[in-house]
Amino acid sequence: MRVLLVEDEVRLAENVRRGLSAEGFVVDVVHDGTDGLFNAEVHTYDVVVLDIMLPGLNGYEVCRRMRAAGVWTPVLMLTAKDGDYDQADALDLGADDYLTKPFSFLVLVARLRALIRRGAPVRPAVLAAGDLTLDPATRTVRRGDDEVTLTPREFGLLHFLMRHRGDVVSKTDILESVWDAHYEGDDNVVEVYVGYLRRKVDQPFGRRAIETVRGVGYRLAAGGG
């Protein structure tokens, strides 16, 4: 049972290392994201425990690059209690479980055992609509062979549309899922971001994937436009 622990708070890392060793795990500890990524790619672990706030590369980035490099070792993320990102983001970015700091050591062990029992996850499916593809694991979007770079918000919006491709989704649904369930703003933001997306994934290719359904919402054409 090999565990890679990526945690920059030295005392916390050391405590966890000792505890896990006592539980029979073999533990490698590194203190920044770059080392974490390197180790995860070079060695073989049964599970990786990954803090989010890290010097160098943050936890999300480490996880993303691991997946992009084809490393599918289960990842448990340690999220701060004040959710800058929420847990859905963690899971969405390729983590397999998460724990909010501060956490109980017993819970950590139980979760790790559960993850190891489940084994390495399969690679999440790439979403496709015609020649428009979105890979949640590597966070890449392509139109045919051309890669399209999106900001996080744009990516979240396209991800949502592609999960519901073929269906009409209202601006309210979008706001609640891509922004926040209690978002208090004008839903004009959605229009603005739909505009951004169109300029990146449709107009340069002369396509029309994102249709407006006036008075109702938007629909991503199942065929990609």
Add this chain to the structure above:
Amino acid sequence: MRVLLVEDEVRLAENVRRGLSAEGFVVDVVHDGTDGLFNAEVHTYDVVVLDIMLPGLNGYEVCRRMRAAGVWTPVLMLTAKDGDYDQADALDLGADDYLTKPFSFLVLVARLRALIRRGAPVRPAVLAAGDLTLDPATRTVRRGDDEVTLTPREFGLLHFLMRHRGDVVSKTDILESVWDAHYEGDDNVVEVYVGYLRRKVDQPFGRRAIETVRGVGYRLAAGGG
């Protein structure tokens, strides 16, 4: 056998919970629509029992959003005896069965068992009248293989006609359902919109799906015209 019970009347909810537990169900109880929706999306149930009159989100809205989120757990709706909505509406909005309050506990159990036996339903059926089809989920209308684009009002009208296909519906019925229950205008709007619809779903195809029943109202031919 996990059941989610969404019911704001605390005593009724408690009674049902006890009864279902005695019958061997595992029951989660929540008292408003928002919690109901959250639980239905996050956990896995075999069936959801959903009251219509709820604080927060009403039952219809909970059901609609569940389906919109891709959750197809069977839903049994509890409708009040004075039908603000009718049962057809309940079924149309994605519920799988309904029970009118007050109801017999034995009947409830029987219905739940039946629903669970049937398993999770597929997406709601596309409405069809001959070769005229309407898909509420994707909001698309087709005449044969040809897609017809409708405005929201036109779509609402056709949706209503198709739910009552074969029946004669009065202009007043239409106004109250497709426009607003307290609509104060001339019912000539209905005539105008029937005209629009005919020009989109009938005339280009040389068909006559929407018949005028002079002095009474309109009827959508069950065979699609």
Add this chain to the structure above:
DNA sequence: TCTTCGTCTCAGCGGGGTCTCAGGATGCAC
């Protein structure tokens, strides 16, 4: 500090959707 980038707000516009109105067409009763 200055720049860059991502996010969001705001206001103006263009156009599509909704509805009203009036005159024409059609059906029904006698």
Add this chain to the structure above:
DNA sequence: GTGCATCCTGAGACCCCGCTGAGACGAAGA
């Protein structure tokens, strides 16, 4: 056939919806 009620439809006004450019703001990096 005549007259009336009902229905149909073209024209047009109005208004709201959605799109977009400009810019404010904050965070992160040079």
